[in-house]
Amino acid sequence: MRQWLRYRLLLALTCLLPVALAADTFDPGWAPFVVTVASRTVEKTIPHREFALFHLPGEDVTIRVAGASSGEYRLLLDGAELNEEAPGGWRWSAPGVAGLSRAEITHRSGETMHLNLFVQRPLSDVKDGYLNGYRIGHYPKPAVGAPAFHQPPLGLIEVTEDLLDVRVSPHFTLGQFLCKQQPDHWPKYLALQPPLVIKLELLLEEVNRRGIHTDSLFVMSGYRTPWYNRSIGNVPFSRHVWGAAADIFIDTKGDGRMDDLTGNGSSGLTEARILQRIVAETFADPPSPRLVGGLGLYGPRPHRGPFIHVDVRGEEARWEIP
Numbered sequence: 339m340r341q342w343l344r345y346r347l348l349l350a351l352t353c354l355l356p357v358a359l360a361a362d363t364f365d366p367g368w369a370p371f372v373v374t375v376a377s378r379t380v381e382k383t384i385p386h387r388e389f390a391l392f393h394l395p396g397e398d399v400t401i402r403v404a405g406a407s408s409g410e411y412r413l414l415l416d417g418a419e420l421n422e423e424a425p426g427g428w429r430w431s432a433p434g435v436a437g438l439s440r441a442e443i444t445h446r447s448g449e450t451m452h453l454n455l456f457v458q459r460p461l462s463d464v465k466d467g468y469l470n471g472y473r474i475g476h477y478p479k480p481a482v483g484a485p486a487f488h489q490p491p492l493g494l495i496e497v498t499e500d501l502l503d504v505r506v507s508p509h510f511t512l513g514q515f516l517c518k519q520q521p522d523h524w525p526k527y528l529a530l531q532p533p534l535v536i537k538l539e540l541l542l543e544e545v546n547r548r549g550i551h552t553d554s555l556f557v558m559s560g561y562r563t564p565w566y567n568r569s570i571g572n573v574p575f576s577r578h579v580w581g582a583a584a585d586i587f588i589d590t591k592g593d594g595r596m597d598d599l600t601g602n603g604s605s606g607l608t609e610a611r612i613l614q615r616i617v618a619e620t621f622a623d624p625p626s627p628r629l630v631g632g633l634g635l636y637g638p639r640p641h642r643g644p645f646i647h648v649d650v651r652g653e654e655a656r657w658e659i660p
Contacts, residue, residue, distance in 0.1 A: 364546035366539070367508025370449040371411075372404035385536055390454040390506035392530065394493050397432040399455070403443065414442045432457045436496040438504065454504055458493030459527065467565065469494065472520060472527055475565025478574040487582070487652055488575055494527040507535045509542055509553060515560030515581065528561035529581030533628040533650040537621070538584060540629075541648070544620045545588065545613075550599060556589040558645050577632065583649035585636070588613065595643035607637045607660055610644035617648055630654055 366386075373384045375391055377399045382391065393399060403411050406426020413420045413428045416439055420428045432455070433439070441453040464474045477490035495512070502513030515530050542555055562570075562578040577583035587596040587610075599609045614635045624630055632655035634647035 363551065364543065365508070366543045369451055371445060371451070373443060373451060373453075374402050374404065375453070376400045376402075382532065384451065384453065386508050386539065387450070388452040388454070388505050388508050389532075390456060390504070390512070390530075390535070391532065392456045392458050392493070392495055393432045394460060395432055395434045395436070395457055397457075399430045399432060400427065401430065401441070401443070401453075402427045410446055412444050414444075416440055430455070438501060452505075454506065456495050459496050460493050461490055464494075469527055470525060472523055472525065472563075473565045474527065474563050475568060477564050477579070485652070487577075487580065491529045491580060494529055497524075497526045497528060499524055506530065507539050510535060510538060510555075510557075514554075514557040515584070517561050517563050517566050518559065519563065519566045527563070529579075530561060531580065531582040531650060533626075534582050534584060534648075537629050537631070537648060537650055538586070541617060541620055544616060548616065550588060550597075552588050552590050552597075555584075555586045556594075557584050557586055558642075559585040577649040577651050582651065583632070583647060585645050585647050586613075587643065587645040596638075596645065605638075605643055607644055610635050610637060610646060613646045617646060627652065632656070634658070635660065 367388060369384055369387050375382050375384060377393055377397050401413065403426035408422065408425040411426050415430060420430070423429050430439075430441075436457050436459045439455045439457070441455055443451045443453070459469060461477075463469055467473060467475050474494070480488035497512060497516065502511065504512045506512055512530075516526055516528055520526070538555060542552070545552060545555075559578060560583075561581045562572070562576065564574075564579050567576055567579050568574070572578070588599065589595060590597055596605045596609045598605045599612050614633065617633050621629060629650060630653060631649040631651045632647060634656070635658040636645050636647065637660040638644045
């Protein structure tokens with residue numbers, strides 16, 4: 339059985355997800371075949387038929403389709419076909435400048451996957467806390483013996499206005515995770531961890547499975563620059579600063595508030611607890627340690643509605659601020 343199908347079966351057996359969903363309710367966008375992308379010492383299995391990955395300039399990237407025979411798959415990179423180095427295997431060297439390359443992998447049956455390959459700006463390009471006039475600030479220095487995730491990210495994604503709607507997964511776009519600072523300044527920069535995107539997709543599928551029909555989750559706060567994070571008084575090592583956290587709620591009306599999930603005509607702490615419970619139950623026994631993280635509940639305030647915080651810090655944390 340293919341690796342990703344085994345993963346989905348594990349989710350089903352632990353009651354996290356159904357193996358299949360009715361087409362007229364929600365399409366989770368699972369990958370039609372198993373693709374791995376390796377760079378440096380990291381290898382990732384791509385879970386969805388559209389997904390984004392982030393690399394540094396000049397990085398060598400290997401893309402492989404599991405169990406492929408020669409000529410069974412084609413890979414187009416920005417419209418040009420790459421030659422196979424091995425059956426179902428290709429090598430790509432990331433350009434030396436920041437930007438986006440689009441890869442399309444197609445099986446002879448017509449099934450297709452899309453990879454959005456972003457080349458980042460190295461964090462070393464940040465000078466005196468700024469990058470191209472965008473205020474980044476300074477990442478805190480990890481203490482001796484601190485967990486690995488306290489190390490600063492190696493690079494930041496450069497986001498121009500034409501990249502806002504690029505999908506990082508079937509139901510989330512790059513623009514949903516931007517920091518809420520300098521709204522009229524371009525380009526902007528952010529970090530985004532693929533495990534967070536995977537976690538949000540799994541949660542979205544479970545939300546729909548439980549009868550709450552929504553095409554995405556509203557990301558109230560995704561990435562925060564160290565400067566912005568400090569300006570709002572948050573802790574220095576917040577997972578938001580690493581692109582590994584999201585404050586979310588369900589908003590199908592587009593009014594910037596949590597939907598009324600009980601049908602009583604209002605939205606408040608009860609709705610937040612419903613979403614909190616779904617998150618807790620969905621990831622009570624996560625299929626990957628990369629999905630382990632924090633879960634926080636925040637009740638409504640006069641200027642905003644309730645929301646839930648989720649992250650992929652690698653260790654479990656729970657809190658409530660009703």
